[in-house]
Amino acid sequence: MRIGIIGLPSSGKTTFFNALTGQQAVTGSYSQSKEANRAVVKVPDQRLLRLAEIYKPAKITPAEVHYADIAGMTGAVSEQKKEAAYISNLRYVDALAQVVRLFEEGSIPHPDGTVNPNRDIINANAELVFNDLLLAENNVEKLEKRIRVAKSPESSKLLEILSRCREALEAEQFLADIGFTSEELKLIAGYAFLTLKPQLYILNIGENEIGRYQIPETLRRLLKPNNSVAVALCAKIAMEISRLDEKDRLEFRESLGIKKPALHTVIEESYRLLGLISFLTGGEKEVRAWTINRGATAQQAAGAIHTDLARGFIKAEIVHFDDLDRLGNWNTAKEKGKLQLEGKEYIVRDGDVILFRFNV
Ligand SMILES: Nc1nc2c(ncn2[C@@H]2O[C@H](COP(=O)(O)OP(=O)(O)O)[C@@H](O)[C@H]2O)c(=O)[nH]1
Ligand SMILES: [Mg+2]
Structure with a gap:
């Protein structure tokens, strides 16, 4: 499973990435590098440890999730943004994790001046819609040209679907919300539209909100597509915890009332969002978890x-x-x-x- 982490500058993407992956990528205002931070995380699964007791295998192989922390989102929709490098980094992920800033911190300026998660979600999603609209428009044009030279039932069908995509995107809809048939989805899979991808919203709350935060209804209504999920966590604390020794981690979490490691929550929600399950195999050589569709x-x-x-x-x-x-x-x-x-x-x-x- 591949997950692309997106969000406005200073929302806490790299902090969140470090918390999940245990990496030490640079955070703060100088971290908006063009290259994405990438890491592979082993999916924590207690069942594998039990299977290892039973089989005493030479090796234990957990399932893996690939994370990429992709800077470059601005929340501003502009014509020059065609196929920005970050967009191409995002095309081949299975889901987007959108980090949304809720933490207040005077020393870390918000690019739009104030902390306002509802506005940020609207802007970030508008950017996704806009990039898909450019993609749809370009391909409608290409296809119309091709059809003028050589018409086929396949290309007409594709043109019809892409025109519907364009229309929906012009109306600021996410493609995941407009109900394509699975056959239609197969035909447009190659374009890798961003608004077809499930979204995991990471609501990056302040330290003082841990254990108390409730998602307001006004915010919940903005979450797109319909098959998205939201997780509230404090990325900064999660990163600090991930850097502690195993035994100190539990103590620190308990003192703050954090029930589960951020990584566990995020992976569980990602599996649920993508409709994934795991099956297991065991033997002398290896016990292993495999990810498949439910x-x-x-x-x-x-x-x-x-x-x-x-x-x-x-x-x-x-x-x-x-x-x-x-x-x-x-x-x-x-x-x-x-x-x-x-x-x-x-x-x-x-x-x-x-x-x-x-x-x-
Ligand atoms: N107080 C507080 N600061 C945070 C939190 N998450 C991130 N930050 C800080 O916000 C700044 C930007 O974070 P970073 O992860 O680099 O954001 P990015 O630009 O989205 O990658 C850094 O100085 C982080 O330490 C948080 O949950 N609480
Ligand atoms: Mg960053």
């Missing part, structure tokens, strides 16, 4: 490991993690009737421990 079949899950496994799929032997955890090993689970034999079409559940039988 609703994926056993054969698709096999394909997440290797295309050969999907192609030569015979069956899946499955014990749910909860049974394996309780019963202590695979054979006992089998004796107790907790082993399921499933075919290609079985819908995988979060926490299924799967052994694929295949034939290549």
Whole structure:
């Protein structure tokens, strides 16, 4: 899973990035470098530790999330902003994490003078809409030219969809909110429209708001697209905590009334937002977590490991993690009737421990 962190200057993007990734990227007013900060985070999953006790594997491999901290958003919509470098950095992420400044701090000027999250969300989202509108317009033009030379049913269909995109974007709508069919979405997937991506809003609250903050209704109504989620956290404190020793972290969090590490909350919400689940595999060599779409079949899950496994799929032997955890090993689970034999079409559940039988 790839997540692009966006937001206005000084909203706390790099601080948030450091908190999640444990990196030490430069924060503050000189941090608006053109290059994105990038890091890969291992998804914390207690179940892997338990599987490691059971299998004693040579290696433990968690699922991964890739984060990129992408500076360059201004909140101003201008014609010169065509295909800015930051936009191209954003095209291939699965979701956007938009950091919104709520913290008040006199020594850190807000680019628009005052702290006003509602205004910032409107401006940042307008920038996303605007960039998509340029993309739609350019491609409508290109396609119209091509159709004048050689018309095909495919290009006419695409033109029709792109024209609908343009119309929606002109009306300041997010493309994710206008209800394309899955077939239409496939046809325009290659354009990587930003307003089709799910958004995770990171409401960056001040230290004094921790444990007390409630999202006001006026702000909630601005969150786009419809399938977005919002998480309130204090990036500065989260970064400080991430730099402590393991044992001091818990103590510090408890003293502040922070229930979970920011990373856990952000990853859980990202999985929920993107409709992802994990299944697990275990053996002497490796225990591992794999990320798939909710609703994926056993054969698709096999394909997440290797295309050969999907192609030569015979069956899946499955014990749910909860049974394996309780019963202590695979054979006992089998004796107790907790082993399921499933075919290609079985819908995988979060926490299924799967052994694929295949034939290549
Ligand atoms: N008081 C306070 N300051 C913060 C918070 N988050 C970020 N900052 C400060 O705001 C400034 C800008 O943060 P930075 O992460 O560089 O913002 P970016 O421009 O969006 O990458 C830095 O001086 C941070 O220390 C916060 O939650 N509370
Ligand atoms: Mg930065």
